[in-house]
Amino acid sequence: MAVPTYKTEQLKCWKKAKELRQDFYKRYANAHDNGGLRWAGGAWSFGAIPAGLGNDIFPITGEPYAAGIAFNKEFSLRCLEATEKKGYARDLCSYMRTYWGSIILDEYLYGGKFPKPDFMWQDHICCSHAKWYQVANELEGGGVPTYSIDVAVGPYQDVTDSRIDYIVNQMHEGIEWLEKVTGRRYNDDLLIEAVHNECRATSVWAEVCELNKGVPAPLDEKSMYSLYVLGTLEKHAKSVADFYEELRDEVKYRVENQIAATPHERCRLMSDTQPPWGFLNVFRYLENFGAVSIGSLYTFGLIGVWEDKPDGSWGPRTTPQQKGIKIETRDQALKILADWNLSKPEWQHFYSPHIKSDMMIRIAKEWKLDGIMLHYNRGCEGLSLGIAENRLALIEAGYPVMAFEGNMGDEREFDEAKTMGRIDSFMETLGMKEIK
């Protein structure tokens, strides 16, 4: 197969993404210096709601924090072992175990002691999510006010007013709870602004991912991880929404000018679920064959919010602002927030792997893929849910599939050499030879 050569260059906004991330963790740690508050919760949390308490409310989201620890193998192992010593099973969510370990050791990845949150604000999306913070509170010695919203009302295609109301009622109650535990008066204008920002950020992120339909792909998945993460930190923040617009413009420029993520792209793949964070070299290894992972339902749809476009393609969901909707009340803001989040692609599979398979096949077609790498992720029961059914459906749809087992946050469950060996075999199956 002929080896194409494309121009490549580093993203100009790369440095800014790193700064935003570093700033996020610093702001959380230093929140109390100027009278601000800290809250802890998951990346799925309705972060736009605590934003209504003021501009000095700083979150830490457990999953990306733990993923960050996974890069630091020595600290990661100490965190995992500290949790195991407390009696928690080794096969529980590795993000959760890592996060708890950081509390138990009282060490913050970014230096100093683990900054205790003033309250916990969580959503319950899988078996572990609300219980994650139930235990986190116990490990903190108890006494950290904790609130969790149940969002498990079924897939978006079956959403009803009653289902939305169940979530919105919990949100309303949550706002009263926030006022009570913080002693602050709630500001609906800040909530409305945060909801607008969240819709903008998550729609624009989908637009960025959509641009990866371009050949050559302007972004590879390894880089996308460092960009999408901002949405898992503070999807409701203006800084994140603004950054994604800047990124979108740059990626558009790359598509127009054929600036590729990988210089010799000739094989397009996607992955699935969180990667083994300590081993992202897997993606670099693919480049040796001219293969690029253009993303996944995970990178596209955990944060990105999508919709069917009139031409039948999949694209960013039209935001309330774009539709000319003016949010005027708290209730309206909360309803939009609930509806928006329930439509996330990387949520529907909690109800049926078959919905996810259809979305994956759609990505495979629209993003012009040659194969799929499925990470059977022992670290996350939520995103590995139904993955075996996804494999069968993709094969049935005619796509070559490579499955590999691992763990996003526990390197003891990832066999690097074996995975590279599998990639060699997979590439051979696809007719790809290493580019000398």
Add this chain to the structure above:
Amino acid sequence: MISQFRDWEENRHVYAKNWKEKTGGKVIGYFCTYVPEEILYAADILPVRILGSHEPQDVTEPYIFGMFCPFCRDCLAQGLKGRYDYLDGVMISQSCLHIRQAYTSWVKHVPQSFSYYLPMPNNVQSKHAVPYLAAELKSFKSAVEKWIGKEITNDDLKRGIDIMNENRSLMHKLYSFKKKDSPPVSGEETMQVAISQQMVDKREHSPQLKKLVEELETGAFNTVNKGTRLMILGSEDDDIPFVRMVESVGGSVVIDDHCVGTRYFWNNVDVNGSDLLESIAKRYIERPACPSKDWIERSRIPHLLNLAKEFNAKGAIVIQQKFCDPHELDIPAITKTFNANDIKTLFLEFDVTVPLGQFKIRVEAFLEMLQEDDLF
């Protein structure tokens, strides 16, 4: 007396097929005990809980990733092997992600004329859970009506509630005998009654159970169980050989907290409510929680401790289906509380089959430890 329950439990599929033939009614398989059987009985449908067969199997590997619990895989295996080929439909009420996969794969690979996913709320501690579930029950009732082609009236619902309440109340009576110093009914026998309760028409099960209770009252039935009093708690557990082994080496299982056990029957529907669907919803929201729904407060711990004390358990065997996240998240807190209350615990991890020989040694050692406590 117990032989009838044992026969039902061991020949569950024969029973269901005969029931269909006899009544001409529909049978629905369900995957979780949060399913509101009251509505199914109101519709004259036989609800049958889908359980595993405790045999090593190799048919689910292509459909469910091996990190999910053996119970959910064992359940799916039964469908793939055609053992529930008499079912007219399947349904699940939302609980853990593990069993959900058995349901979604079943729907895909073992097609049925009816399947239903009931999004039972997880935040059962929220005041919004009851009205939300009541609305969901209304939708479920409509779906069933559409399927069977007839309306489920209020009288039907009352009948369904009565059938369920009577059976649950009888189970309470049965368990009350286990509070005695020397319980006249063993843990194994109780488990046989409890398992058959989930697969036999309760209109047949209740009269038989009533007879058993009467015989226990008169003393006509008494298997005299003098072993060390134990509680058994944790994940789904219908492992009769395990309980038999525990009782063969000097234990006596006097109380449990399983979904094949007290969690299934502990509370009744209040029949005095004006809205029957809301009353049913309230019952399911307020029942002893599955750990997947036990947040933010830990309501299970005081409940478990009360059970242990009420039934005078000297020790507790904490079992967990391998990879069962919800229970894994509760076990350290339960163990800590029990130990602080002088109730020693033994933790055992269950699979489709359990290593009875190894477990026997551990249980014997546990019982010896508990018996030493009695000596000193």
